[in-house]
Amino acid sequence: MAASKQGFFLSFEGIDGAGKSSHIDALARALRQAGRTVTLTREPGGTPLAEQVRTLLLHEAMDAHTEALLAFAARRHHVGHVIAPALARGEVVISDRFADATFAYQGAGRGLDWSVLLELERITLSGFGLNPDAVLKPDLTLWFDLPAATAAQRLAAARVPDRFEAQPEHFFAAVAGGYARRCAEDGARFARIAADADRPGVWQQVLAAVQAHGLLEGAA
Secondary structure: OOOOOOOEEEEEEEOOOOOOHHHHHHHHHHHHHOOOOEEEEEOOOOOHHHHHHHHHHHHOOOOHHHHHHHHHHHHHHHHHHHHHHHHHOOOEEEEEOOHHHHHHHHHHHOOOOHHHHHHHHHHHHEOOOOOOOOEOOOOEEEEEEOOHHHHHHHHHOOOOOOOOOOOOHHHHHHHHHHHHHHHHHOHHHEEEEEOOOOHHHHHHHHHHHHHOOOOOOOOO
């Protein structure tokens, strides 16, 4: 998708503690410096309705099927009301997580069948583009790849955890494997960020991945 002619959809992904969120605002500022109009959003969430679903997902106990169904329902609402309209206006949309997170957390982490998630993705994310059968996916996904043990150490020093952040280390190792599987299945979309580098090193990787798509031309 050419950023100069139409919108560009960029997602940040990674296990809890990977450090992705600290770079999202900085990237939005850099893109705006380059003359881009940027919509920042997140998942679960992004709309008032989807934010209510986020609260349920993060704090109420439920099985993996219920988590996935709620996540994809909120995602469809999010796309229809925020992401698709912004892309149609030619904006750069940056989402803190998107569908890859459900495959990683509910698929690899919770053990939900991968084919079930693929079908949910097809049902809920089709019909938003020129091709009604095409599944909406980010143009670029920045995957913050971090060893689960390092993520666990970071989370231990962070705020009071939600019910996902409170999961044991082996859960995050499984989730990381889910992200690796999604990357292997759709490698052209992914840019792997070595998230165990120092902060400046991570930022340079983010910039390089985004610059490769011509999004930062004209930035100071």
